[in-house]
Amino acid sequence: MLHSWVLFLYIGFIEVVCGEVESQVSFNVNNVDYDPYEKAVNILSDKIRYDDEIDYYSKKNISGIDITIPVDYSEDEQEFRYKKFWKSEATTWQKEAIGYLTISSDKFNNTAATLLLAQIHLWGEYGYPNNKTLAYSYLNKYNEMIGFTDGEALFDLAVMLSTGLFGAIPIDIGKSLLYYQQAASLGNMKAKQALAYRYANGLNVPRDCNMALLLYRELSDEVRSKYSDYEWNVALPYMETYNIRIPDFQGGLLGEGLSSTHSSTTRKDSVRPDITSSLLTQMNGGQIVLQFGIGAKDYAADGESDDSNDKLVDLYYTAWDLYKGTYERNRDVESARTILELAIEVYSSSEPYMDNLQIYFFGKCYYLLGHIYFTGEGISKPDIERAQLLLQKSIDIVENVSAVKSKANIDMGLINQFIKNDTSKAIKYYRNVLEENVNDGTADYQLSKLSSEKPELNLGDPFVLMQTAYRRSHIAGTYEYAKMIEESVNNYYSCEDTSFLFKRFLEMNEVIVAPQLRIAFSELLKGNTEVALWAYAQAAEQGFEAAQISAAYLLYQDAYLMEEVPETTDERKSMAISYYNRAFKQNNIDAAIIAGNIFYNMKDYSKAIAMYQSASLRFAPQAIWNLGYMYEHGLGVGVDYKMAHDYYNQVLDHNPELFFAVKLTVMKLTLKSWISWLSGEPVSFWNQDKEEIDGVSIISQEEQMLSQMSIFRRFKYSVEQALLENSGHHAYPTPLTEKQINDKQQEKKKKDEKNDPTDTGWVEKFIMKIDELGLSLEDVLSIMFMAMILLVTMIIRPLIIRAGWNVRINGIVIRGNAEANGEQEQPQEVQPANIDIQFFAI
Numbered sequence: 001m002l003h004s005w006v007l008f009l010y011i012g013f014i015e016v017v018c019g020e021v022e023s024q025v026s027f028n029v030n031n032v033d034y035d036p037y038e039k040a041v042n043i044l045s046d047k048i049r050y051d052d053e054i055d056y057y058s059k060k061n062i063s064g065i066d067i068t069i070p071v072d073y074s075e076d077e078q079e080f081r082y083k084k085f086w087k088s089e090a091t092t093w094q095k096e097a098i099g100y101l102t103i104s105s106d107k108f109n110n111t112a113a114t115l116l117l118a119q120i121h122l123w124g125e126y127g128y129p130n131n132k133t134l135a136y137s138y139l140n141k142y143n144e145m146i147g148f149t150d151g152e153a154l155f156d157l158a159v160m161l162s163t164g165l166f167g168a169i170p171i172d173i174g175k176s177l178l179y180y181q182q183a184a185s186l187g188n189m190k191a192k193q194a195l196a197y198r199y200a201n202g203l204n205v206p207r208d209c210n211m212a213l214l215l216y217r218e219l220s221d222e223v224r225s226k227y228s229d230y231e232w233n234v235a236l237p238y239m240e241t242y243n244i245r246i247p248d249f250q251g252g253l254l255g256e257g258l259s260s261t262h263s264s265t266t267r268k269d270s271v272r273p274d275i276t277s278s279l280l281t282q283m284n285g286g287q288i289v290l291q292f293g294i295g296a297k298d299y300a301a302d303g304e305s306d307d308s309n310d311k312l313v314d315l316y317y318t319a320w321d322l323y324k325g326t327y328e329r330n331r332d333v334e335s336a337r338t339i340l341e342l343a344i345e346v347y348s349s350s351e352p353y354m355d356n357l358q359i360y361f362f363g364k365c366y367y368l369l370g371h372i373y374f375t376g377e378g379i380s381k382p383d384i385e386r387a388q389l390l391l392q393k394s395i396d397i398v399e400n401v402s403a404v405k406s407k408a409n410i411d412m413g414l415i416n417q418f419i420k421n422d423t424s425k426a427i428k429y430y431r432n433v434l435e436e437n438v439n440d441g442t443a444d445y446q447l448s449k450l451s452s453e454k455p456e457l458n459l460g461d462p463f464v465l466m467q468t469a470y471r472r473s474h475i476a477g478t479y480e481y482a483k484m485i486e487e488s489v490n491n492y493y494s495c496e497d498t499s500f501l502f503k504r505f506l507e508m509n510e511v512i513v514a515p516q517l518r519i520a521f522s523e524l525l526k527g528n529t530e531v532a533l534w535a536y537a538q539a540a541e542q543g544f545e546a547a548q549i550s551a552a553y554l555l556y557q558d559a560y561l562m563e564e565v566p567e568t569t570d571e572r573k574s575m576a577i578s579y580y581n582r583a584f585k586q587n588n589i590d591a592a593i594i595a596g597n598i599f600y601n602m603k604d605y606s607k608a609i610a611m612y613q614s615a616s617l618r619f620a621p622q623a624i625w626n627l628g629y630m631y632e633h634g635l636g637v638g639v640d641y642k643m644a645h646d647y648y649n650q651v652l653d654h655n656p657e658l659f660f661a662v663k664l665t666v667m668k669l670t671l672k673s674w675i676s677w678l679s680g681e682p683v684s685f686w687n688q689d690k691e692e693i694d695g696v697s698i699i700s701q702e703e704q705m706l707s708q709m710s711i712f713r714r715f716k717y718s719v720e721q722a723l724l725e726n727s728g729h730h731a732y733p734t735p736l737t738e739k740q741i742n743d744k745q746q747e748k749k750k751k752d753e754k755n756d757p758t759d760t761g762w763v764e765k766f767i768m769k770i771d772e773l774g775l776s777l778e779d780v781l782s783i784m785f786m787a788m789i790l791l792v793t794m795i796i797r798p799l800i801i802r803a804g805w806n807v808r809i810n811g812i813v814i815r816g817n818a819e820a821n822g823e824q825e826q827p828q829e830v831q832p833a834n835i836d837i838q839f840f841a842i
């Protein structure tokens, strides 16, 4: 309570001060009889309009991403911050410039000033704070002034009206559609994409696949025309993608191990024992134990130790990260090249003594350097001769020691096909890697094209080859494959498939169609969550599934066990639900569960159940689990232990790893129905809480107090954490927090249903006793079961060892002594006795 008072008084105080600032500006207004736009432009001319935080990270040698996302949102707090900025943080030039611009727009109807004001308030340019209502009013004014002829400004306005800027202005779908149409007819690409997405999904417009296809195809052709023929056919430019789902930095929407959607964060810093380690072990017959230095950066310090393995591998990965650019570091091909040249110079003398692992990475160094010379990035122009030497060397040394193929085959193929004019040699190189992981689709793409040009070469079905190129996410391949489907090559045509393929192609070209995704990420790093939200909202309208998740996540982060449910406005909640729902329709199953959880937290249980049911039809274990929970506790449905039981058991079919957690819950459930039978209480009394027993609502008071303070969830991504993430431990599914069970309405209903409310049975007395101790009965039961299981395992373990069974506890094998005794004659009989025990932290 104290907090709220302090905050309230503080706001009142600021308001007075702010009023003075504003009156200073308006004092100027009366004196000005000319348009001060030029003055404002002069002030701003030497200021930084947009600060790219990603660049900042690289320059300051900061490693690791540090993103802070506020969990709660309140208008009051936003306004408080806004006023605080103008009171104490704004510089003199900021105040002056905005004053002049405001006069220029308000008094002199200056279009340029009006647009600039809209952008300043929308994107937080020049370090101004985001203010959605002002942004909308200036953007609307600008559009009216110029008669709705600026496609980009119209698109922005349409996005504003379709999202309502998350509560800042009223949503107006009709107007927004009108503006999308108008912007599209002016040739705005984003608006076309947004419209296509709406037609494809029947979102506020009648579903019309042909319309969607028309728009998607038109856009794709436009994007295609931005590539030169050399780029398109030979060397596609490298794309730095920021098309990410924010929660993927933390293991996905549902958390590590439970999210069913593939991670979108593909450009993290390389963790040294990479995915390639499985490849390496295969190479060396599974014998090698990789010991990479975790503190990778200090390899120079302990120079003498014989971990030259680490050094070479580390050099390669350092160069690779510089080459590809990571989320916290811009690409720096020149530095990558320098490092690779150095690595090759230092290590070539020891090449004859290298083991397979070193040779493998040495070959990769040669490939990457060759590739850089081939593309000519980071140097003035391509050096094909040098590239060829390096690439051939890579192939020689890698393929000499193992069956693994070098990616250099692809570049060698391209060089031979397009520069040396030696098609047959090129085909040999392509075929070399056709079935390999290193093939990024280029080999299939080129072979497909060659095959349609020269069918006499018998290179295979061009359609099938192009399809594989698309499946390997080859950009040009995706476009050509979409074209093939559209022309019904192979007698196959589907409007949905074709428009989906063009949509995929467009999203691969995010640099062209959605450059704001990079800005969104940069704003996240700066902590400007609201600006990031705006940028993600644009991309979400364009139909980017990842952006829909990111926008939804910024609006509403699902609470995990023991966490507070976010405090935010209803507009934001419903927008979050809408985004999660759209992402679900684009096959993100996790999103449906989160949408269900938001409904659950809003106590809209029937809608929550509907969401869980949609997700359970796609076999999402968590959704099935939650359904079980709803039936167990009678939320939105009648209490039905049998249904609950069935749902919990179903989880096992889809995720056997949850065996123990499920069994425990089912046992608890059995016990529960047993107790409820004993106490002669047909309906669950489980939902009773302190509020009812004491007759005082302690919890809600606490909640009120908490809601006055903003809670921040802070997460830091670093290499160490990535290593931890890779260690892959499981968590108990956390469908809903214990506290949330307490639902007043539910209780009241139950109270009425009770025949004899005064008669408290011994069971309820027992529960009250536990409650006084600050425990819930479920906790007590859990503890009892855990203790029991521990005891049992303590007894069983020596038994196992004596019997020689193969038992795994949490994945760690406890070997019986059969092996030691040399009794290996009956392995077949040992097999069925395998036991897998898993413990879960609850």
Ligand SMILES: *[C@@H]1O[C@H](CO)[C@@H](O)[C@H](O)[C@H]1NC(C)=O
Residues within 6 Å of the ligand: 059, 060, 061
């Ligand atoms: C960043 O690191 C590089 C190499 O470690 C060094 O040369 C450079 O001076 C550093 N830059 C800053 C701003 O510290």
Ligand SMILES: *[C@@H]1O[C@H](CO)[C@@H](O)[C@H](O)[C@H]1NC(C)=O
Residues within 6 Å of the ligand: 075, 078, 079, 080, 082, 083, 131, 132, 133, 134
């Ligand atoms: C936006 O600016 C207006 C006018 O200065 C102000 O009244 C409002 O509180 C601001 N909105 C926010 C969210 O800060």
Ligand SMILES: *[C@@H]1O[C@H](CO)[C@@H](O)[C@H](O)[C@H]1NC(C)=O
Residues within 6 Å of the ligand: 107, 108, 109
């Ligand atoms: C600015 O535009 C508004 C609305 O279009 C109009 O009412 C006003 O007279 C204009 N002011 C000037 C100075 O042209």
Ligand SMILES: *[C@@H]1O[C@H](CO)[C@@H](O)[C@H](O)[C@H]1NC(C)=O
Residues within 6 Å of the ligand: 396, 397, 400
């Ligand atoms: C390939 O391996 C053989 C021995 O296995 C060796 O003699 C030869 O020099 C190697 N070639 C290259 C290019 O490394």
Ligand SMILES: *[C@@H]1O[C@H](CO)[C@@H](O)[C@H](O)[C@H]1NC(C)=O
Residues within 6 Å of the ligand: 421
């Ligand atoms: C490439 O070789 C073919 C014959 O193999 C020839 O017809 C063609 O003119 C050559 N093209 C160039 C650019 O040298």
